[in-house]
Amino acid sequence: METGQREALARFDGVIEAPNWSKDGSFLIYNSGGRLYRFDLGSRTSSGIPTGFAAACNNDHVLSPDGTGIAISHMTREDLQSRVYTLPIAGGAPQLVTPLGPSYLHGWSPDGKTLAYCAQRGGEFDVYTVPAGGGEEVRLTSAPGLNDGPEYSPDGKYIWFNSVRTGLMQAWRMRADGSEQTQMTFDLDRNTWFPHISPDGKQVVMLAYRKGDLEPGEHLPGKQVELRLMEASGGSVRTIAELYGGQGTINVNSWSPDSKHFAFVSYQPK
Numbered sequence: 001m002e003t004g005q006r007e008a009l010a011r012f013d014g015v016i017e018a019p020n021w022s023k024d025g026s027f028l029i030y031n032s033g034g035r036l037y038r039f040d041l042g043s044r045t046s047s048g049i050p051t052g053f054a055a056a057c058n059n060d061h062v063l064s065p066d067g068t069g070i071a072i073s074h075m076t077r078e079d080l081q082s083r084v085y086t087l088p089i090a091g092g093a094p095q096l097v098t099p100l101g102p103s104y105l106h107g108w109s110p111d112g113k114t115l116a117y118c119a120q121r122g123g124e125f126d127v128y129t130v131p132a133g134g135g136e137e138v139r140l141t142s143a144p145g146l147n148d149g150p151e152y153s154p155d156g157k158y159i160w161f162n163s164v165r166t167g168l169m170q171a172w173r174m175r176a177d178g179s180e181q182t183q184m185t186f187d188l189d190r191n192t193w194f195p196h197i198s199p200d201g202k203q204v205v206m207l208a209y210r211k212g213d214l215e216p217g218e219h220l221p222g223k224q225v226e227l228r229l230m231e232a233s234g235g236s237v238r239t240i241a242e243l244y245g246g247q248g249t250i251n252v253n254s255w256s257p258d259s260k261h262f263a264f265v266s267y268q269p270k
Contacts, residue, residue: 001262020252021254022067056076073117081101084096103118115132121139161173190228191209191216193207197255223245225242
């Protein structure tokens with residue numbers, strides 16, 4: 001993040017998505033073909049993570065604050081809707097957290113007690129929270145249009161998310177209880193998605209599509225996109241990388257534990 005220099009860690013023939021960075025900084029977790037994989041940063045090799053019946057995992061997976069668990073979004077075979085599950089980070093039997101679908105995971109509170117996710121209920125996509133062990137979900141947003149990508153700040157006081165409520169997709173921030181919903185980006189020519197807060201709480205990386213390349217509520221693959229950086233307190237935003245990507249590039253928080261690097265996926269047009 002200090003020099004802006006990119007390093008290609010590996011190249012894959014198929015589609016991989018959404019690298020999480022482990023709490024000890026030694027590996028990344030990504031999804032591909034409905035499965036999860038661990039990429040060792042020392043050996044630069046991948047190995048599968050057993051997820052039992054959850055063989056349709058998408059790019060919404062989040063590591064637990066203590067690094068021992070992972071929460072996933074898996075599309076159930078019965079109704080083809082995404083639901084949230086938890087399991088040990090080394091793999092194991094998934095435990096259902098959200099009986100209702102579709103639910104798309106994005107955040108885990110720093111105290112380990114709560115998950116934050118985007119869910120469609122009654123035809124509207126909003127931000128919800130639920131106890132990590134399961135329980136009653138709580139709706140935090142009610143603005144018309146898509147509200148997505150909720151992620152906790154490292155101190156647990158805020159949830160960052162993206163919302164289309166002003167016409168273009170923008171980054172927003174609210175208190176963890178849903179109060180004080182505040183717009184943080186004000187781009188007139190970009191749609192901004194997935195604000196990811198650095199572990200030190202100082203900076204936010206976001207994915208941006210050019211206005212007109214897609215509808216504000218879409219985050220598609222196969223687009224020219226930008227990674228954008230902003231101070232967590234708000235203010236000016238600058239582009240730190242341009243690439244071919246979109247869906248799958250940074251759907252999850254990809255900061256290194258020391259806040260000095262950021263992992264992402266870029267693609268090559270066929």
